[in-house]
Amino acid sequence: MKTLTNTSVPNHKVTIVDVANEAGVSFATVSRVLNNSAHVKPETRARVLSAMERLGFVANRQARSLAGGKTNCIGLLVPDLGTGYIGEIIRGIDAELTLRGIDLILYTTHRTASKEANYVANLATGMVDGLLLVLPRNPTDYIGTLTRRNFPFVLIDHQGTGQDCPAVGATNWQGAYEATEYLIKLGHRRIGFITGSMDLGCAQDRLAGYRAALRTYHIPEDPNLVYEGTFFQPDGYAGASAFLDLPDPPTAIFASNDVMAMGAMDAIRNRGLRIPDDISVLGFDDIPQASLIRPALTTVQQPLEKMGRLAAQMLLDLLENPAQKVERIELPTKLIIRESCQPPRQAD
Amino acid sequence: MKTLTNTSVPNHKVTIVDVANEAGVSFATVSRVLNNSAHVKPETRARVLSAMERLGFVANRQARSLAGGKTNCIGLLVPDLGTGYIGEIIRGIDAELTLRGIDLILYTTHRTASKEANYVANLATGMVDGLLLVLPRNPTDYIGTLTRRNFPFVLIDHQGTGQDCPAVGATNWQGAYEATEYLIKLGHRRIGFITGSMDLGCAQDRLAGYRAALRTYHIPEDPNLVYEGTFFQPDGYAGASAFLDLPDPPTAIFASNDVMAMGAMDAIRNRGLRIPDDISVLGFDDIPQASLIRPALTTVQQPLEKMGRLAAQMLLDLLENPAQKVERIELPTKLIIRESCQPPRQAD
């Protein structure tokens, strides 16, 4: 059984003053060493470092930040942790942050816009050096404030509503377009579409992609074939049920995310219909379980982990060089063909 | 387009001094109001409160904590975010913490014991007021230090290795016992068991529960029918494959978590076998996707969200009253019967 940081004095907190005494320098010098200031004689630096080691010194984060330095924390706002979707993004963020020794403060907004704004206000008051916002709800509410304050942040998975701010997303429009096109080329003419929360840019883009593909192939859009959901599984169930109740139900259903696609599958099966024999289902995201369910879900893959990693990199760059040019990056989506789609039963 | 905290002075940070001036009191009084001190005349309090409101005052966390108080942050150490399992626990923790306005600092150890110890050492130095450790790896390494320092923490999902410290877990032994018993009563005699990481208490307990049930029903244990996994999906695949290669393969497979159960399902299907017709599969955890896959997974449910919530409550209580008696709570598991198990094909 090993012991942790097995130093002599366990109670009294070791401060830079203690280190300074131990090393025989002023505490300012210790601070310099702490901050990698160039103006320290290597020999002195070594002495300080060894004193730190000996005393088991750990810098006090709050004090550093209060005094005007960095907190070495960045804040992460996510809507929730439920679906694995966010988990993938966080994995990427985390990988990048760990690499640079930066801590992550996590806030779950539970999809409440007011909470989101509140958190942002709070965080930007010094808790963190920068902000990562996943699937922001009403960014317009606070982006202005953040920008004005020159507070570094980057949006993840939000196709802006015209605002010019750092963001990384995926090619939602393109992804939806290609998926719809795939369905059409399979022979489908009546394709039900279940949207996400339409206040989210990505949801709008996906719907737009679907519509564009329909237009390209001269398929008139049937309003009955678009069901407005909110990215939750029950929406998928309800949407598919509504489609199936139609006198002329679709031969394929394209859900704006995998979770809703799974809900749709459930509804379809509950009617005694089979996938993909009777009806095809296509999702969006490619969350881990998409490949685990049967039939394995054909879906549009978003490079979630990569998006997270990239966003973290962008933020870190912004932190180092605030004058950085604003970048908006869209990572490519990719249609992953698995088992849930096939040509419609009766060729028309 | 609304504006956030639409106050007059956007740049200069509002401090208690500003509030004090605005309210015509000393800044000490403002501090008292901030801390709900009893010794403030209601009228004065009201005046200060309204001044805060007017100025859009937000207390600076670092300053409060530096000045001797709490950080109002608690640290959460988790192995990873991959499976939804952890997500559920966090959801519970988060619910409780949000209620009390406490922030969450998230650390992902990626199942590395050394990282874990490191994080703990760092965090216990003032970053956070308390620690929540999910599925701790080598708690023996640091529990001693933590206890000695009187640093509040609670373990989640770790059946102690004899140490007396606050913890919340589930009845892993019981859960595995009942699940195995269910399989036996269904008529199964050859039941393959895929273990979790055997350095984790919960994994050991589940295996023990399985064995105990076998013993109760006088079924001799076949070493070939126990495959050692690590809680990851590929282990389930490999384990099931190994079982299926046996001259006398099992008629049911009990995996120590749902993710491995899904891996097992994959392997089974890849052999052209059907679930549950040819072979039954049973999991553990009841993660969200367990009910979404087909066949829906019969599994042992852990009250994940509740565990998280309870652990947070315990920690918060500990924070308020450090003299608290050490508690170890085990929440009951529950067998959720769905579609992945049925009696074995040929009654022997």
Place this chain on the structure above:
DNA sequence: CTGTTAGCGCTTTCAT
């Protein structure tokens, strides 16, 4: 290169 001196925004005695 290194030491001195002010604060950062707040909590907390100690007076009043």
Place this chain on the structure above:
DNA sequence: ATGAAAGCGCTAACAG
């Protein structure tokens, strides 16, 4: 019930 004053541990000019 309220004010004054002394730090919490550290960074950041400013001197030397």
